[in-house]
Amino acid sequence: xxxxxxxxxxxxxxxxxxxxxxxxxxxxxxxxxxxxxxxxxxxxxxxxxxxxxxxxxxxxxxxxxxxxxxxxxxxxxxxxxxxxxx
Amino acid sequence: xxxxxxxxxxxxxxxxxxxxxxxxxxxxxxxxxxxxxxxxxxxxxxxxxxxxxxxxxxxxxxxxxxxxxxxxxxxxxxxxxxxxxxxxxxxxxxxxxxxxxxxxxxxxxxxxxxxxxxxxxxxxxxxxxxxxxxxxxxxxxxxxxxxxxxxxxxxxxxxxxxxxxxxxxxxxxxxxxxxxxxxxxxxxxxxxxxxxxxxxxxxxxxxxxxxxxxxxxxxxxxxxxxxxxxxxxxxxxxxxxxxxxxxxxxxxxx
Numbered sequence: 001x002x003x004x005x006x007x008x009x010x011x012x013x014x015x016x017x018x019x020x021x022x023x024x025x026x027x028x029x030x031x032x033x034x035x036x037x038x039x040x041x042x043x044x045x046x047x048x049x050x051x052x053x054x055x056x057x058x059x060x061x062x063x064x065x066x067x068x069x070x071x072x073x074x075x076x077x078x079x080x081x082x083x084x085x086x
Numbered sequence: 087x088x089x090x091x092x093x094x095x096x097x098x099x100x101x102x103x104x105x106x107x108x109x110x111x112x113x114x115x116x117x118x119x120x121x122x123x124x125x126x127x128x129x130x131x132x133x134x135x136x137x138x139x140x141x142x143x144x145x146x147x148x149x150x151x152x153x154x155x156x157x158x159x160x161x162x163x164x165x166x167x168x169x170x171x172x173x174x175x176x177x178x179x180x181x182x183x184x185x186x187x188x189x190x191x192x193x194x195x196x197x198x199x200x201x202x203x204x205x206x207x208x209x210x211x212x213x214x215x216x217x218x219x220x221x222x223x224x225x226x227x228x229x230x231x232x233x234x235x236x237x238x239x240x241x242x243x244x245x246x247x248x249x250x251x252x253x254x255x256x257x258x259x260x261x262x263x264x265x266x267x268x269x270x271x272x273x274x275x276x277x278x279x280x281x282x283x284x285x286x287x288x289x290x291x292x293x294x295x296x297x298x299x300x301x302x303x304x305x306x307x308x309x310x311x312x313x314x315x316x317x318x319x320x321x322x323x324x325x326x327x328x329x330x331x332x333x334x335x336x337x338x339x340x
Contacts, residue, residue, distance in 0.1 A: 021183045031187035 004069045011065030015058045022055035202288060209280050212287030213245060214238035218300055249276075267318035275311030282306050 023036040026048070040052055203211050217234040219241075232240070256269045263270035282303040289296050 021180075024184045031189065 004073055008066040008069030011069065012062050015062035015065060019055060019058040019062060022051055022058065026052055026055060200291070205284075208284035208287045209245075210242055212283035212285075212303075213241040215287060215289070216241050263314075264318050264321045267315050267322070270318055271311040271315035274314035275307045278310040279303075279307035 020036065026040050027036050027038050028034070029038050029041070044052065202208070214235065216238055220230050220232060220234050220237040222228045222230055230237075252272075256266070258269075260266040260269065263273075285292060286299055286303040289299050292299055294302075
């Protein structure tokens with residue numbers, strides 16, 4: 001139980017940290033403009049495009065990772081225990 | 087254990103047991119009524135600890151140890167160094183990856199459109215905007231006795247004075263809110279009022295009618311306090327409250 005919570009929290013904060021840094025690089029055009037959510041600029045190099053893919057991946061990893069460990073796995077265990085008649 | 091008598095008298099070493107120093111240990115209500123000084127309290131507290139320690143040592147199965155706690159080095163310091171390293175590393179990481187923005191130098195010849203103090207002073211800034219509360223006296227022909235700005239400054243004195251008085255009204259022997267729901271809800275009211283008055287200080291940025299916002303500033307804190315009071319009163323009935331009350335009784339008298 002506590003392990004699952006810690007894994008979910010670790011994914012949420014770790015992937016969220018990487019997402020925050022990459023979004024600060026690619027999705028924050030200026031200090032006064034949109035923060036972390038603006039559109040990605042065009043004409044990116046290959047490395048930048050890879051970073052943008054990583055950015056999107058980290059965003060969804062943070063969200064679905066936390067949901068997986070906080071909701072999915074406990075739910076699956078409950079169902080498993082129920083169908084095994086425990 | 088060889089016989090049952092020793093298990094019955096066995097001293098508990100996990101900190102949850104209590105050994106009264108004598109037969110005259112006061113009940114909780116007696117403790118609350120007592121108003122003798124701190125020196126007496128301190129004496130009784132340490133005497134109780136000493137007695138507990140003595141009883142522990144007199145147990146037949148007590149193992150005499152040289153060390154009664156973990157040494158600072160390496161146990162405490164390794165943990166503290168790990169925590170310190172984490173936060174220092176996080177500062178370095180964030181400073182390297184997201185360097186702070188260096189804006190243009192401020193223009194001293196123009197006034198910014200939004201003037202606000204640092205966020206932790208918003209409450210005081212909000213108290214300066216209490217003009218609607220400043221009474222217009224009939225005997226002065228609808229004039230105000232104080233200018234609104236003087237009134238706002240005096241409101242700061244009132245609030246700070248109230249915060250300074252609270253410790254004298256309640257010495258704070260409770261360690262968790264369910265033990266004293268009233269004072270906990272007073273605290274909730276204060277925290278919520280700090281938030282609402284801070285919001286009111288930036289009223290030109292809040293998408294609400296200023297009059298409605300002003301009313302909410304003073305209506306929301308008592309409502310939040312009442313909800314907190316009801317919640318805490320309800321929680322007293324539960325299992326946790328029994329636990330809390332048990333710990334509460336273990337504490338030295340105030």
